[in-house]
Every structure is written in structure tokens, then in C-alpha cells.
Amino acid sequence: MAQVPGGAHERMLSVAVAALNEREPERLWPLLASALPGLCGGETLIYKLDDWNEAQGTVGMPSEVAVEFDGLGEEDLGLLRAGFPFADHYAGGPDRTPLTARAAAGAAWSASPTARLIGDVMDADHVLAVPLPQTTTPITGCMIYRSGTDFTEDHVRVARQLQPLLAAVEQQRQLLERLKRTPAPESAGETAVDCPLTPREMTVLLLLTDALTAAAIGRRLGISDRTVHKHIEKIYRKLGTRDRVSTVLRAQQLGLIPTP
Structure with missing residues (x-):
């Protein structure tokens, strides 16, 4: 079992409590985005709450990272939406175990346009995918980025421990969205x-x-x-x-x- 970084259990609990007391659904994933990378050995992340494909969908990210993406063209945004190499990997079966880009694609990762893009824009070399567990279609979740050495096995194990929390926060977001769509009593x-x-x-x-x-x-x-x-x-x-x-x-x- 991976040793979660010092104080991480308290941080995980703090995030869970904050999420359960948050009434604005659009604030939930930004809340996760500020805490999750550090727990998994990363530096930042992007999240996608609709299917990982290049044709459509929105990509969410911390505000300090979003500035770097403002000038991207449609082709580069498509690379982010597609989430190479994870979309194809997870679409091939029910397994939703967190996985690094290098583990999924091997040497093809470093030579890919996606690796070039995140290197240029985010100064990152490696990606760890954390899909929401039990998702089928669409496949949703987040991708965590870091520079230097790749994510370790312990980082991947910690990401697996965090998957139930991510799923619970996403369920809370959907419930709050339903609540917001409820008309006021007449x-x-x-x-x-x-x-x-x-x-x-x-x-x-x-x-x-x-x-x-x-x-x-x-x-x-x-x-x-x-x-x-x-x-x-x-x-x-x-x-x-x-x-x-x-x-x-x-x-x-x-x-x-x-x-x-």
C-alpha cells in the first residue's frame, strides 16, 4: 500500500468536507484542481467532465494555467480534448486504473504531438490519467502533469486511493446542478x-x-x-x-x- 504523503489524509478529508459544504457546482472541480496534483506528485492538472475526444467538450484547469492556454488554436485544443494516449486505452475495456502516459504508449509518448504541446505550454514531461471509476461512456476524469522524472508507482497508487473521492465530488456536482435547475416555488x-x-x-x-x-x-x-x-x-x-x-x-x- 502506498504511503500517502505526510498530512495528505488530512488534506483529503479537508477537500471532502469542503466539497460537501459547497453549494455552487462550478466550484467543485476547481477546488479539486488546487489540491489533487500535490497529493499525486504532480504540479498541475486539467479535467474533462465530458468524453475524452478531440471533436468537442470543455477542458477545465486552474486559473493560473488557463492563461497559458488562451492563445491555443483549435488543433492544439483538440489534442487536449483527446487526452492521448488515454482515450483509446480506456475505451478498450472496463479498467479505470490510473495510468501514466509512458506506461500506456511507451516510447510513442515522447514523440507525440501531445507531449510536445504540454512541454511547450506547461513545461511538463509526464502525465498521469485519473479517470473516474466505473465510467463507461463518456469516459471522464482528470490528467495530472509533472516535469522531470515520471510519476512513481506510489504516485499511481495514491491516485487510485483518490478515485472514490473524485467520483463522490462529481456526483455531488451533478446533484447540485439538478438542484440549480429546479424552478423556484410559485x-x-x-x-x-x-x-x-x-x-x-x-x-x-x-x-x-x-x-x-x-x-x-x-x-x-x-x-x-x-x-x-x-x-x-x-x-x-x-x-x-x-x-x-x-x-x-x-x-x-x-x-x-x-x-x-
Whole structure:
């Protein structure tokens, strides 16, 4: 088992707590981008929340790196979107283990246009791909960059340890996006402000609407069944309900979740 760098467990926990308390979905991956490279032996990263292909999609990165990419043409942006050599590698099967570019492509990596691009723009020599676990189509995740020597086996193992955290943050982002798309209640009566839920309680509430069991919610969020039941009890108390169906209906009435 890799020894996570000193203080990294505390930093990982800090990132997880910050993510669970963040209400703006667009801030979640930038939060990860500031913490993740240092945990895996890297210097910076880019993330792609849509498929790793060169034709379309957006690439996210820390603001200090984004300045370097402002002048790139469409061809170079396509190289970033494609994520050579990882898109082809992960598309070939279900394995989502973090992998370095050199391990995936061998000597072809150093001679590739992508290696040239990141060398010119980011002064980096090596890339470590960290796909989100269990993703199929599209394949999403992030790529971490460093200069000098390649990532070590310990760096790759640490990246593997971090994959569940990345998946949880991405699930949180998607849930928050769903929440933002929820229209405000039209009634002039009681509103969501009258029964405020914590970010974690909102996450559990949204998963309740998907008819997931407490055990399934616990697996999705990485918490115990008992903790899930405690969150559900608090939701019931705040919404003044006693069961799942009435809770979902009440949350829809208040505009907390979308009405089908």
C-alpha cells in the first residue's frame, strides 16, 4: 500500500468536507484542481467532465494555467480534448486504473504531438490519467502533469486511493446542478427558506427521489446505513413529514427538487 504523503489524509478529508459544504457546482472541480496534483506528485492538472475526444467538450484547469492556454488554436485544443494516449486505452475495456502516459504508449509518448504541446505550454514531461471509476461512456476524469522524472508507482497508487473521492465530488456536482435547475416555488406561502437543509441532507433528499434504498445511498456517498437513516430522520423533521413519499411530494411543493 502506498504511503500517502505526510498530512495528505488530512488534506483529503479537508477537500471532502469542503466539497460537501459547497453549494455552487462550478466550484467543485476547481477546488479539486488546487489540491489533487500535490497529493499525486504532480504540479498541475486539467479535467474533462465530458468524453475524452478531440471533436468537442470543455477542458477545465486552474486559473493560473488557463492563461497559458488562451492563445491555443483549435488543433492544439483538440489534442487536449483527446487526452492521448488515454482515450483509446480506456475505451478498450472496463479498467479505470490510473495510468501514466509512458506506461500506456511507451516510447510513442515522447514523440507525440501531445507531449510536445504540454512541454511547450506547461513545461511538463509526464502525465498521469485519473479517470473516474466505473465510467463507461463518456469516459471522464482528470490528467495530472509533472516535469522531470515520471510519476512513481506510489504516485499511481495514491491516485487510485483518490478515485472514490473524485467520483463522490462529481456526483455531488451533478446533484447540485439538478438542484440549480429546479424552478423556484410559485406559491407565496412557505418556501425552502423556511426549512433549510444542509448540503448533505439535500444530497440524500435528491437520492431519495431516485428511489434508492438507504443502503444504496450509503454506498453512493461512502457512509453507513445508520448515518443515512439519521439524515433521513432530520429531513423528515425539517419538512414535517413521516415517510419517503410524502417527503418527496413536500420537497417538490417547496421547490427543493424538480416536479416530474
